Structures are given as C-alpha cells and as structure tokens.
Amino acid sequence: MRTRLKLFVGSDEQTPEESTQQASVPLAEFARVIADAVEWNRTWLKDFSEEQVVVSQDLHEIIRLYDEIHQVRA
16 A cells, blocks of 8 residues: 655644644653654754753752753862
8 A cells, every 4th residue: 555645735834722722741751752762863853952851840940950960060
C-alpha cells in the first residue's frame, strides 16, 4: 500500500483556545524524553526553546537551587 502525503491547508494562526491548551505528564517521562532529545541534539528542541513550562513552586525552587549549585561547581 502506498503512503499518501496529507497537506494541511487551514490557517497557520492558532486560536486563543488552541494556544492555551495544556497537558499533564509525569516528570519521569518528561525528563526521559527531554534527556534523550538533548543527547541526540534533536532539532525540535530548538523549535520549542522559547516555550514556557509550568511547574509547581517547590519543583521550581529545587531546579533553581540545583542550577545555582551546579554553576558554582562548573
């Protein structure tokens, strides 16, 4: 069976509803996928490099502190 290319001919503009959609994913799964993408230098990481990621306040504090400690040692 031949594969067919499907072209999207709709608008490239996102509606406000589409741009605010969110999804929840376990941190372990997120970290595994991101770590693999970083290791293999996947192009899509650059595409999303300006995206905001929402995390809980306590996780944000841990990430910030870890980053500060890691920068001191580097």
